[in-house]
Amino acid sequence: ETGVTQTPRHLVMGMTNKKSLKCEQHLGHNAMYWYKQSAKKPLELMFVYNFKEQTENNSVPSRFSPECPNSSHLFLHLHTLQPEDSALYLCASSQDWGGTEAFFGQGTRLTVV
Amino acid sequence: KQEVTQIPAALSVPEGENLVLNCSFTDSAIYNLQWFRQDPGKGLTSLLLIQSSQREQTSGRLNASLDKSSGRSTLYIAASQPGDSATYLCAVSGSARQLTFGSGTQLTVLP
Numbered sequence: 244e245t246g247v248t249q250t251p252r253h254l255v256m257g258m259t260n261k262k263s264l265k266c267e268q269h270l271g272h273n274a275m276y277w278y279k280q281s282a283k284k285p286l287e288l289m290f291v292y293n294f295k296e297q298t299e300n301n302s303v304p305s306r307f308s309p310e311c312p313n314s315s316h317l318f319l320h321l322h323t324l325q326p327e328d329s330a331l332y333l334c335a336s337s338q339d340w341g342g343t344e345a346f347f348g349q350g351t352r353l354t355v356v
Numbered sequence: 357k358q359e360v361t362q363i364p365a366a367l368s369v370p371e372g373e374n375l376v377l378n379c380s381f382t383d384s385a386i387y388n389l390q391w392f393r394q395d396p397g398k399g400l401t402s403l404l405l406i407q408s409s410q411r412e413q414t415s416g417r418l419n420a421s422l423d424k425s426s427g428r429s430t431l432y433i434a435a436s437q438p439g440d441s442a443t444y445l446c447a448v449s450g451s452a453r454q455l456t457f458g459s460g461t462q463l464t465v466l467p
Contacts, residue, residue, distance in 0.1 A: 247399075249399075276455075283459075284459070285360070285456075285458060285459050285460075286457040288454050288455065291453075291454070299454065333399055335400075335455075340453055341387060341449050341452075341453025341455075342388065343388075344388075344390065344402055345390065345402065345447075347392070347399040349398055349399040350397075350398065350399045352397065
């Protein structure tokens, strides 16, 4: 049990579908993050939420829409994705934004067909 | 812009050997450096966190050092075991308060 739980673990979706990824952390942390990990590339930060407020959006296309209803839950809403969006999407949390140890979930393996 | 480089990209060693993984970063103004382990298709497991004021951290057979002025960190693994086979990632948290990751070192420990 890592303390950060992501669902689903695997997702296959068509380019016209709408789906959502869910992340939940049980660590009492204030900051949550979405990362994208593509084959042969370093992890890329997508979004940062600190105390439920979005603080970073690293030029992510609007077909990815994050939502943070409270400090324990983070969603990534997906719509009209492209095949190149297929990747491992990782959620992480830390006590504070940027300066403390980050803990990651197991990821959602997304395949866009 | 912070850049993180990990060398080597891949490493294969026989069981029992001691080994060193290297990480370098371009901007020395960091808050901390974190080493992670990633098994195939899985998430990241935090191994060690070194604050910018620290020189090293130890956990079991793992020892991580940090030389902030030269922009370098090493992860030392003692008496390697096949279960240590994984990809090891280095990440730094800097002034932008973002974790910047290296591309990782894929380690294989042969029985």
